[in-house]
Amino acid sequence: MADAPVYNASAPSGGNPLKIDVNAQYVGYEWNYTYIMFCGFIVWLIIPGIGLLYSGLARRKSALALLFQSLMIVAVTTFQWIFWGYSLAYSRDAGPFIGTLKNFGLKDVMAAPSPSSAVLPEIVFCFYQLLFCACTVMIVVGGAFERGNMLPSLIFSFCWATVVYCPVACWTWNSNGWLYNLPALDFAGGGPVHIASGWSALAYALVLGKRKNLHEPSHGKPHNTTLVFLGTTLIWFGWFGFNGGSALNASVRAMLAAFNTNTAACMGVLGWVLVDSIKHQGKFSVVGACEGAIAGLVGITPAAGFVSVWLAACIGFLTSIVCALLQDVNNWMRIDEGMDVFKLHGIGGMVGAFLTGVFASQSVAALDGATEATGGIDGNGMQVGKQLAEVCAISAYSFIVSCILLYILKWIPGMQLRVHEEAEIIGLDRAQFVDEQIGERVVLDDLLVSSSPANSSMANRNSGGMSVGSKEIKM
Structure with missing residues (x-):
């Protein structure tokens, strides 16, 4: 196999393809x-997975808005990333806190070796990291569900990715970042993805305020458990790429990270179901099992490439137990963050980051043939303190900056972060979308019209024998 290619600053794009074969440097890789x-490609599936999960958890009258938002978020985030997001996070001349605009508009981002792997073309690395950013932003907007205005949420998404995600990603994964050089161990995004999104979603919910009629029985009741299950399975599948690819090579370490991902998710299901069965006298919850899987996935994200399989099982189980026991955390804080983003991603991410410091193993990190990392299990107790420094820094920065950003947007004339009360009551779908939701509302309207005495016989003829009221309905 040829030697790994070396980045040449005089040809930052990797060479002129009209004069040389830029693929030749990667022969054998x-x-x-x-x-x-x-x-x-499979990480991309997490985005519609989150959309389906959120849609299923919300009430029916706002389900369409969350599906639509998942597509809009990936579109807006892609524009932000190619505009300046990638440069702010991963430029080679970045400072300890933020990158420069050296790669503004993806200038010179093409065939050269990437900043994080010599055998990975930078355009591939850029695409992979873009999807991390898009998934994170999609998680954040869950804090505004059922009351957030669509257009301001997209503007917030662009700004949040710029002033929160990109700096935190630079701290954690850029070789010049201060957390990278501390070092704080974060294999696939416990800090930039989960801790940051959890605290930012909490800030979003805080600034918007509580939903109207919060104590109605329908609040907090998923309208479609099937969508919750489907969304969770897509997220779980996408997470194999999320963690399995974060080694940035197809090494034994990457394969172990994928194995650990499945292990932690499964143990997360068992942990959450155990707590649910104790709380509810032996009864189970499909939504609870799905939340347990996500808690396990969140917990293992920073640790996937640093721990053995059995310790991954411990991390997934412990993270889900902690999150399940904090079921009422929103009530304690008196913040209406009904999608549980803070509980699952914020708290789950903090638990995972802490346990990474406890369980990280040098022998596991070295499975890619290059990485050196030690944790408490190797006798490096200082690593736990470094992990706590990461948790505190990212938590404080994400929450405070998100609050400032949201209040700035809130004070801009015409930038209405929250929908009007009437729109919230009738639902975001009817208030903000054309009449695409041809489900129960339209059918119910037809039934109400056809049930009048004057129209009943006509309705029966037109519906092929349908009758309403107390009579049997034949379809």
């Missing part, structure tokens, strides 16, 4: 970037 591209 094609399998590596093909694997990372495949991981990127």
Whole structure:
């Protein structure tokens, strides 16, 4: 196999393809970037997965808005990333806190070796990291569900990715970042993805205020458990690429990270179901099992490439137990964050980051042939303190900056972060979308009209024998 390519600052794009074959430098390493591209493709499935999960958890009258938002978020975030997001997070001349605009508009981002792996073309690395950013932003907007205005939420998404996600990603994964050099161990995004999104969603819910008629029986009741299950399975599948690709190579370490991902998710299900069965006298909850899987996935994210399989099982189980026991955390804080983003991602991410410091193993980190990392299990107790420094820094920065950003947007004339009360009561779907939701509302309207004495016989003829009221309905 040829030697790994070396970045040449005089040809930052990797060479002129009209004069040389830019692929020649990667001969023998094609399998590596093909694997990372495949991981990127399946990470993309997390985005509609979150949309389906959120849609199922919300009430029916706001379900369409959350599906639509998942597509809009990936579109807006992609524009932000190619505009300046990638440069702010991963430029080679970045400072300890934020990158420069050296790669503004993806300038010179093409065939050169990426900043994080010499055998990965930078365009592949850029695409893979874009999907991390999009998933994170999609998690954040869950804090505004059922009352957030669509257009301001998209503007917030662009700004949040710029002033929160990109700096935190630079701290954590850029070789010049201060957390990277501390070092705080974060394999796949416990800090930039989960802790940051959890605290930011909490800030979003705080600034918007509580939903109207919060104590109605329908509040907090998922309208479609099937969508919750489907969304969770897509997220779980996408997470194999999320964690399995974060080694940035197709090494044994990457394969272990994928194994650990499944292990932690499964143990998360068992942990949450155990708590639910104790709380509810032996009864179970499909939504609870799904939340347990996500808690396990969140907990293992920073640790996937640093721990053995059995310790991954412990992390998934412990994280889900902690999150399940904090079921009422929103009530304690008196903040209406009904999608549980803070509980699952914020708290779950903090637990995972802490346990990474406790359980990280040098022998596991070295499975890629290059990484050196030790944790408490190797006798490096200082690593736990460094993990806590990461948790505190990212938590404080994400929450405070998100609050400032939201209040700035709130004070801009015409920038109405929250929908009008009437729109909230009738639902975001009817208030903000054309009449695409041809489900129960339209059918119910037809039934009400056809049930009048004057129209009943006509309705029966038109519906092929349908009758309403106390009579049997034949379809």
